[in-house]
Each structure stands twice: as C-alpha cells, then as structure tokens.
Amino acid sequence: MKKLSLVILAVFALTVGITATAQAKAKGTPSLEKGEELFTKRCSICHTKTGEKMSGPGGGPGLLGVAARRNHDWLVEWISNPNKVFKEMQDETIKMKLEQQIQDKEKTSMISKKLTPVQVESIILYLNTFK
Numbered sequence: 001m002k003k004l005s006l007v008i009l010a011v012f013a014l015t016v017g018i019t020a021t022a023q024a025k026a027k028g029t030p031s032l033e034k035g036e037e038l039f040t041k042r043c044s045i046c047h048t049k050t051g052e053k054m055s056g057p058g059g060g061p062g063l064l065g066v067a068a069r070r071n072h073d074w075l076v077e078w079i080s081n082p083n084k085v086f087k088e089m090q091d092e093t094i095k096m097k098l099e100q101q102i103q104d105k106e107k108t109s110m111i112s113k114k115l116t117p118v119q120v121e122s123i124i125l126y127l128n129t130f131k
C-alpha cells in the first residue's frame with residue numbers, strides 16, 4: 001500500500017513538472033532575438049527592412065518605419081490574422097487605410113502561419129528597429 005501511494009505521488013509530481021515546463025515554453029518572454037529569427041524565416045521572403053517594396057507577385061511593402069505608421073494593436077492583429085484585418089478594412093475604406101500599397105483584391109497576399117502571442121510580440125520588437 002505504501003509503495004502504491006509513492007508511485008502515485010511520483011506520477012503526480014512528474015505530471016506537474018511537465019505541465020509547468022510546457023507552460024513556461026509557451027509563455028516565455030518576447031525577445032528581439034526571437035523576433036529577428038522569426039522575421040528572417042517567415043517574413044523576409046516578402047518584406048524588406050527598407051522602404052523598398054519586394055518585387056514580384058505577392059511582394060509586400062517595405063517595412064521601414066512601420067512601427068511609426070501602425071500602432072501596436074494594429075500590428076498584433078495584422079500579424080496574427082491579416083485576412084481578418086484585410087476584410088474589415090475592405091468593409092470600411094480599406095484603400096485609404098492601406099494607402100496605395102494595396103491592390104484591389106478580396107484577400108491579402110500576406111501568408112501568416114499560426115504564431116503564438118509571444119512570437120507576435122517578438123516580431124513587433126524587431127519591427128520597431130526598422131527606422
């Protein structure tokens with residue numbers, strides 16, 4: 001009987017330990033380093049850090065000064081779910097809002113694979129350095 005409760009205790013402790021580690025990983029803290037790495041992997045095929053638009057179909061606007069143009073909340077929304085924001089803007093006066101950078105179309109050309117909030121914040125930290 002004593003042995004059994006020890007085993008149960010061990011399993012319990014292990015479970016708590018694993019859960020805590022997983023949570024820490026998912027939460028983490030946003031960092032410039034993470035942001036730079038993510039930008040290089042996920043964004044730089046379509047965006048430059050300068051004012052230059054990326055050439056080719058689907059090429060995005062240059063992101064120089066983007067953090068000054070766009071507020072933080074907008075950036076979080078856009079990076080997390082560009083199509084949703086695009087649609088909302090289209091319903092309003094989208095073309096004014098996205099200036100001339102956008103073409104007349106139903107969906108944004110921006111592809112965004114799922115990012116965690118920490119990843120999004122990290123990317124924004126990095127975008128803040130484009131000035």
Ligand code: HEC
Pocket residue numbers: 039042043044045046047058059060061063066069070075078079098101102103107108109110111112123
């Ligand atoms: C497949 C190409 C593509 C990828 C990948 C991509 N984008 Fe974009 N992005 C675009 C396009 C194109 C636009 C302009 C909207 C449009 O025309 O659909 C845009 C717009 C933006 C804007 C708004 C710029 C402005 O001047 O208002 C930001 C900010 C942005 N992208 C950030 C990112 C970030 C951060 C990533 C990486 C997580 C990323 N993009 C990945 C194509 C892309």
